[in-house]
Amino acid sequence: MVDAQKFIQADPVIREVAEQKETVWINPDFLPFGVTDGVCQLVVSDEDIADAEERLSRFAPFIQRCFPETVETHGLIESPLADIPNMQKALEEAYGCSIPGRLMLKMDSHLAIAGSIKARGGIYEVLKHAEDLAIAAGKLTVEDNYAKLADEEMKQFFRQYTVQVGSTGNLGMSIGIMSAALGFRVKVHMSADAKQWKKDLLRSKGVEVIEYADDYSKAVAEGRKLSDADPMSYFVDDEKSVNLFLGYAVAAKRLKRQLDELGIAVDEQHPLITYVPAGVGGAPGGVSYGLKRLFKDAVHCFLVEPTLCPSVLLGMATREYEKANVHDFGISGITEADGLACASPSSFVTRILGNLVSGDFTVKDGKLYDYLRLLDRCEQKRIEPSSCAAFAGPCSLLQYEGSRDYCAKHGLTREVLENSVQIAWATGGRLVPAEIWDQYLSTYID
Numbered sequence: 001m002v003d004a005q006k007f008i009q010a011d012p013v014i015r016e017v018a019e020q021k022e023t024v025w026i027n028p029d030f031l032p033f034g035v036t037d038g039v040c041q042l043v044v045s046d047e048d049i050a051d052a053e054e055r056l057s058r059f060a061p062f063i064q065r066c067f068p069e070t071v072e073t074h075g076l077i078e079s080p081l082a083d084i085p086n087m088q089k090a091l092e093e094a095y096g097c098s099i100p101g102r103l104m105l106k107m108d109s110h111l112a113i114a115g116s117i118k119a120r121g122g123i124y125e126v127l128k129h130a131e132d133l134a135i136a137a138g139k140l141t142v143e144d145n146y147a148k149l150a151d152e153e154m155k156q157f158f159r160q161y162t163v164q165v166g167s168t169g170n171l172g173m174s175i176g177i178m179s180a181a182l183g184f185r186v187k188v189h190m191s192a193d194a195k196q197w198k199k200d201l202l203r204s205k206g207v208e209v210i211e212y213a214d215d216y217s218k219a220v221a222e223g224r225k226l227s228d229a230d231p232m233s234y235f236v237d238d239e240k241s242v243n244l245f246l247g248y249a250v251a252a253k254r255l256k257r258q259l260d261e262l263g264i265a266v267d268e269q270h271p272l273i274t275y276v277p278a279g280v281g282g283a284p285g286g287v288s289y290g291l292k293r294l295f296k297d298a299v300h301c302f303l304v305e306p307t308l309c310p311s312v313l314l315g316m317a318t319r320e321y322e323k324a325n326v327h328d329f330g331i332s333g334i335t336e337a338d339g340l341a342c343a344s345p346s347s348f349v350t351r352i353l354g355n356l357v358s359g360d361f362t363v364k365d366g367k368l369y370d371y372l373r374l375l376d377r378c379e380q381k382r383i384e385p386s387s388c389a390a391f392a393g394p395c396s397l398l399q400y401e402g403s404r405d406y407c408a409k410h411g412l413t414r415e416v417l418e419n420s421v422q423i424a425w426a427t428g429g430r431l432v433p434a435e436i437w438d439q440y441l442s443t444y445i446d
């Protein structure tokens with residue numbers, strides 16, 4: 001157990017976090033990209049990310065065959081990048097803040113198949129596992145048309161194997177839906193805070209859902225143990241998976257293509273600033289890592305977490321990584337942002353992001369619903385509460401002394417910020433059922 005009191009006394013930001021106040025943590029270990037480049041490449045290289053991208057291309061014919069919603073994109077799972085000028089103005093008015101530059105929404109909330117950012121990492125890892133098994137059994141080569149993986153014979157083959165995962169909801173959905181499509185048996189171990197509609201949806205796809213009265217870390221630990229005891233079972237380990245990370249990292253090149261198409265050049269005078277909601281850290285970590293490799297010092301990557309579960313922040317700020325647990329700091333870890341309710345962060349991600357991430361904003365649960373309503377009203381777009389955390393970033397960048405200092409130190413003057421693109425990364429929402437939207441839209445809490 002981490003000595004929380006020691007950190008609370010030594011670091012005023014950690015004290016604020018422990019008091020569950022909204023704040024920003026600026027990473028004191030942040031380094032210019034050139035300094036970190038060599039070290040990071042040893043862990044996850046550009047070739048690794050390119051390899052993941054190629055694997056997704058190989059699977060495109062299979063995805064297109066199984067999921068008609070992807071016919072239009074030829075089996076590519078990618079989300080729109082939208083301008084949200086009305087939301088930008090509405091946020092400035094509602095919160096008395098200034099959001100310079102062009103505010104955009106990266107709509108992973110609307111990704112095909114899984115309706116969340118997990119459609120990147122989760123689906124990638126299942127596909128990689130399927131490919132490994134099929135190639136080892138002599139049933140597939142990388143030259144084949146992968147559409148054949150949807151044949152009944154292949155389904156029979158995959159039916160011998162089980163895929164298991166611990167999830168607060170969305171990871172289970174991405175793993176569950178894709179595994180079931182391939183023919184795998186699937187078990188999803190879900191934490192107490194997982195939303196009922198997500199459990200129902202999974203069961204309707206033939207997925208076995210195992211519920212725990214405990215939090216996410218427990219669901220993961222139990223799932224991992226059960227899976228390890230079965231030689232035919234594979235566990236998708238959100239707390240340490242490199243494959244999940246690679247699937248997320250592919251997002252960067254795809255985003256660059258979208259920016260290019262819009263004629264948006266990114267350089268240090270026209271920086272990109274991203275805000276991605278974090279749970280265990282994998283999704284925002286992989287996305288941010290990919291972005292840093294491409295845009296280097298021209299991108300500033302921030303995370304956002306609920307004040308009720310700032311685990312990645314604590315893991316990094318204490319340099320205790322996965323040993324940090326929000327409970328040790330007197331924080332419940334129970335939040336309306338179910339996708340972010342991970343009490344301890346990823347060991348792998350908190351380390352690899354150590355010198356790359358700019359900082360981490362925290363946000364109160366009540367604001368998530370306010371942002372949700374505002375976006376619905378101003379832009380007619382609906383994203384789930386966890387996703388809405390992203391807006392705390394652009395709203396707060398110039399409001400906290402810490403982040404203002406960061407801007408001053410890294411050349412983000414008013415003028416440069418006016419030329420920036422700020423991206424709120426929407427991480428989930430498309431699969432939320434109609435009656436749940438009514439509930440979300442009418443939830444008012446502190």
Ligand SMILES: *Cc1c(COP(=O)(O)O)cnc(C)c1O
Pocket residue numbers: 116117118170171277278279280281282283284285339340342384386387427428429
């Ligand atoms: C999973 C998830 C995140 C965060 O991803 P992590 O890998 O857990 O950090 C953010 N938003 C939503 C909606 C999610 O489902």
